[in-house]
Amino acid sequence: MKVAATYSIKGGVGKTSTAVNLAFEAAREGARVLVWDLDPQGAATFLFRVRPKVRGGSRRMVGARGELASNIRGSNLSPVHVVPADFSLRHLDLHLKKRARPSRRLADLLAPVQDLYDIALLDCPPSISLASESVFGAAEALLVPVVPATLATRTLTQLVDFLDDQEDAPSVLPILSMVDRRRRLHKELAESLAADWPELLTTAIPAAAVIERMGLERAPVGISAPSSPATRAYRALWAEVSARLWA
């Protein structure tokens, strides 16, 4: 099982929509997918129409006898299973702190289910914390949506600087998100970002109404708007990500 996380220190950059749509595209390409919603807001849980409930709360889940299997739920997409989030995840840092090796805890929880899935996508909350370090310990790739704004690369630099000091750090794959090609600023920033960050994935996710409507449709854009440019973009993005993961 490959493990990737949609992650950014900044909020509102498209982490959850990336996780949900990549899960759909991965399933469409024949993968068995586990989406683990680690964000207490539970947006991915909501989009997959799963009940927002962590059995025994996050304390029990990451505790000594905690396990993932009993928290896994099916979704309307048959090959996609979800570990839902609930509000108890706001204390995830505190519970992880009590563990002997907090940065390995999420990886340890994933280990027993690794033969059941081809990819686990971890949808992370916007922060850099102990929980983030545990994500870095579990994931082999961080998919980092970056919006074309002047300060956007700053958080990307912060993340890369932080990971430089870590052993076995995951690879960072920045993704241009919410791009409006009609705006000159977006175009210019996208070009400079590509020049500064060779790891930047070539697919850019457009700013699109169909993505904004995901909350209403409660479905990936591949279902609600299968012929839209946004769907094509996520499809191309998955092709890039899977080529990196299965290379």
Added chain:
Amino acid sequence: MQSSFTHPDRAASSVLRSLTAIGFQVELPVAATCVLLDTFDARLHRAGLRLEYRGGEVGELVLAGPAGTPTAYLAWAKELPRFGSDFPIGPFGQRVASLSEERALIPGLAFTTHTRVASQRDRRGKVVVSVLLHERPSVDDAEAELPSWVAEVVGVVGHDTERAEAFDRLARLGLVPTNGTVADVVARAMGSSLEGHTSVPTIALDAQQDALSAYRAVLLNLVSTVRVNLPGTLANTDPEFLHELRVAVRRTRSVLSQGRGVLPEDVRLHFATAFGQLGTLTGPARDLDVYVMGWDLMVAPLRLPDPRVLVRVRGEIERRRRAAHAILSVELGGEACRQTLEDWSGWLAGTEGVQPKPKPIGPWMARRIAKAHARVVAHGRAITPASPPEALHDLRKDAKKLRYLLECFGGLLPRKGRKAFVGQLKVLQDNLGEHQDAEVQLAELRMLAHDLHARASVDTDALLAMGRLSDLLDRRRREQRELFVERFASYDTNANAIMLTTMLDALEQR
């Protein structure tokens, strides 16, 4: 696990009425063709997987595991995949290819249904349980009586209660619960096995059993392996058919050579010659199969700046392989081969040759195995660094004979001890096999280089690359030769000898 229902008299509509009464939403029926795909030896089935092609409005491949595990789907608009390499890069193909390896995926059971999906959703709109109602399942050209419908209850992970409730609801209607999916139901009705064919040479034997009847049983099992692998070999469906057939032929020859005093001598000699000819026929095609299958691995260490340099060489080997298979198909598909197999099967199934004073197989086989082991030890100890390569080849044949006896008459020995001893023998055999493969491939490559050069079919770069490849094979051959001393020493130990003697003593005393 019981997960489906059917009923000989009830109409499918009664199931739908019952489900809609408790809030299930029913979709329109969709006609679909379902084809099960697996290797000849059912590698996917044995790994707990099922690969189905479902052709409807949109064709898809479905890879299902045990209940509770996610099923994978892959849109498929092309011809059915034959090999793992036919899948696009990704986890679906990788899972199939890692199991099927060099074996072809063969379309098996095929049927059509008209399927309706009835689903129950929770207040979030998520499906928590589904019932797939397959109506009018049918199989082309088949007279088997199939149920008029099958209702399959499909649970969703984390919603066991809802699945149990739906199951109970259908059970209360008086429907007949049945195991598996609609494919299992159709397969049972058709008498089709999803288990595949295996070429296991070991059969149950009794130490007190008359030796002739034991030989007959072993040889019958082997000839049936030859027969089931013959069509796939003739069609060159995948290289394993020929390999399995060839191994069964070799085992037959080996058992025949160890059958003096048990089998009537005229029969034994006649069929030893006939199977010897069969074995000779199959050699060239198999050698070239091994060459082609190992090609990528073999040339990888060359790190050629341009891999296209050897394309013509590989193409020529492929051409020779195809030619060898074409010859093989004509010979094996001919009357002589058919007659040999028919006569042999007929003789084995008969009673001719029964001796007035039968001898029990146990002590007889114990002595045979002891002798075969002694031969391996004596010949192995006689090999020195100065011995010609033929000495290792002869030892390889001795080791095979011993292995075949241990496997074909393995039913007489304790499973654990036999497996442990064969494991030790296999280590030695692998070394001898790799040495021999390198020898054969080296000879083939040199011949090829001469031919291609004579026909001016290759450029200088290719000849140079072939020279490097030849060096590589020669180095591999020498490495295996050097390794032989260590491998033989680890086989020729007191512990191994005691392990075998203990098993054989027990067999003689039974």
